Amino acid sequence: MKGKRLCVFMVFFLEPCTIMDSGSALRQVIMWLMDSHQVKQLIQSVGLNVLIQQVVDRLKFDFQRWSSFQKSARHAIYHPKGVLELMPCADDTLYSFKYVNGHPENTHSGQLCVAATGLLANQVDGYPLLLCDMTWLTAVRTAAMAAWVIEWAAPEHHQGRLGVIGTGAQAAFVVEAVKTLWPLKVCYYMDIDRQAMDQFEAHVSTMGVQSVRCETAAQVCQSVDVIVTLTAAKKHASIIQCCDLKPGQLICALGGDCPGKTELSAEVISKSRVLVEYEPQTRIEGELQNCPQHHDVFALHEVIQSSIPVREHPDDWVVFDSVGFAIEDFSMLVVLYTLIQSYPESATVLDWVPSVQDPKDLYGALMVGS
């Protein structure tokens, strides 16, 4: 089944670019455009959990071929109000980048803290193939990533108990994704914002997942097998301490990632097996900031490609120090681009780049019809 899915992706890769030759010398290369309304419509048509499963399959495929990618830590510009980032990567055929911001105070004016825009391009000619809002898609791929790690790194004899610390914009997506991949039975949760907890509880109940509200992060940790942190923690916070944890737990630290922000204590990190996406970026932005440079980490792609056990001993703590890496957006954009071929009505077709009679005559093409 999995083999078949991978095969579809590989065949698809052979013709990534839709080029229409109108019969004249005029070459038109079309691009698909999707704003947030169109993305929402497509997710609703496909179904969120179907989409999550497709993204997980694609993530598995892309992490397996890690060395096929050109990678770099993201480019960030810092402002007193937030951060503005570019996350590019490429394989031999396709190139992608995401522009994403993080502005914690946006909620005060009714705006999202995180919004994103993504572009997928053909490496061979550089032309854009797809340009879209990625705000929801960022939540989807982050949740898919966490669920995939939970699927294989949760403690062996778990009882399907998930802890969610921080029930903001991202939290319900994670529960939906975990439920898609893992036998989730009950969700323990807490937040400092009661309204955010009410909303989260309502969403989780529509998923048919039992939920238990907690007063403290420690109470969540004591009740579950897997902990997910999703907070906008302030400077070098330590929301989880060693004394809060039980043996063998998996902690997915998803929230609060930028230089100066952490969620776990240095002691938790130093006593855990730490899984990372792309170490050079995680050292700058992740929980690893609280640790010495020499602290060993395990690259996700190496662990899944090898026979390295995720735990040496069943009681080991495992931390997935997730900061969000460009390949995850690449995977998401490829899934979306593939879906558009089945749902062409969901996107707008644009002549984004100028179509020209003669590619050396850009000036003439501008003046025609003036």
Added chain:
Amino acid sequence: MKGKRLCVFMVFFLEPCTIMDSGSALRQVIMWLMDSHQVKQLIQSVGLNVLIQQVVDRLKFDFQRWSSFQKSARHAIYHPKGVLELMPCADDTLYSFKYVNGHPENTHSGQLCVAATGLLANQVDGYPLLLCDMTWLTAVRTAAMAAWVIEWAAPEHHQGRLGVIGTGAQAAFVVEAVKTLWPLKVCYYMDIDRQAMDQFEAHVSTMGVQSVRCETAAQVCQSVDVIVTLTAAKKHASIIQCCDLKPGQLICALGGDCPGKTELSAEVISKSRVLVEYEPQTRIEGELQNCPQHHDVFALHEVIQSSIPVREHPDDWVVFDSVGFAIEDFSMLVVLYTLIQSYPESATVLDWVPSVQDPKDLYGALMVGS
């Protein structure tokens, strides 16, 4: 007159973001979108030379306040067929980036070698303000930049003679820009592609500029005051040698910029005053590649902000080693965004980022209406 223009920009800066509150709690932040057709329509409505003058004014303003920007060399991913680049920068209020490719073989399949997409965002909340095709706009800002440098760095007793070596996609834009700012009388030109020369000649004649076709680059150099190179030169080429030049000439090396590509001989560079946009990037991509690391260069922004003379002696050669820097795209995008306020029909208004009732409830906003 100039003071007044700058003032308009600064007042405009105070409210860069169009936020509409629909009366309910729903916050909508709109974004302008322009594909290549819309950009073309706007340029035709405004007039190319009017646009060029506005871009030059904005470039002068932005280069004068160089230290206000967060800057970095561009992010490049290399592929056997070309290069894919991201060029971000920001001041305290606005952020911009351009995605641009360079694929020399695209012309063989009727496609452009260089296409570009740009985004302008509000630094304060990170939301995109404008997303547009920048293929023509890249040609416009490159030409505006060259014309501005020619305006103040041409030899003092010039006779309005411009030399153009390489008459491809960019060349006619440069002549149009130079004519807008400088008393251009005659244009000497050459290319290895006769058809490209025919087209260039036709465009230049519509501008009312006299033109003279040459057989060699040396012949062009011997006939003019200012030389512009616009070639897709192969590895470490030396299209211009010292023996081709006359005293006091200005050479604007605009073409062929990426690691491994140059247009001027190392001797020309070493004997000239070299002007650069952003030295860390020019050392990687520019003509400077042919020179030792310690070879002195002059940053454009320092020269225009100070009393440094562009030449110590009237016979000095001056080379503008232009590679194209992110601030130039920032300037271009701000001019475009300003123009859209006067020509709102030229762009599409989009709800690009999801509008939400509650910014902490991204999941709920996705599920509404499903």
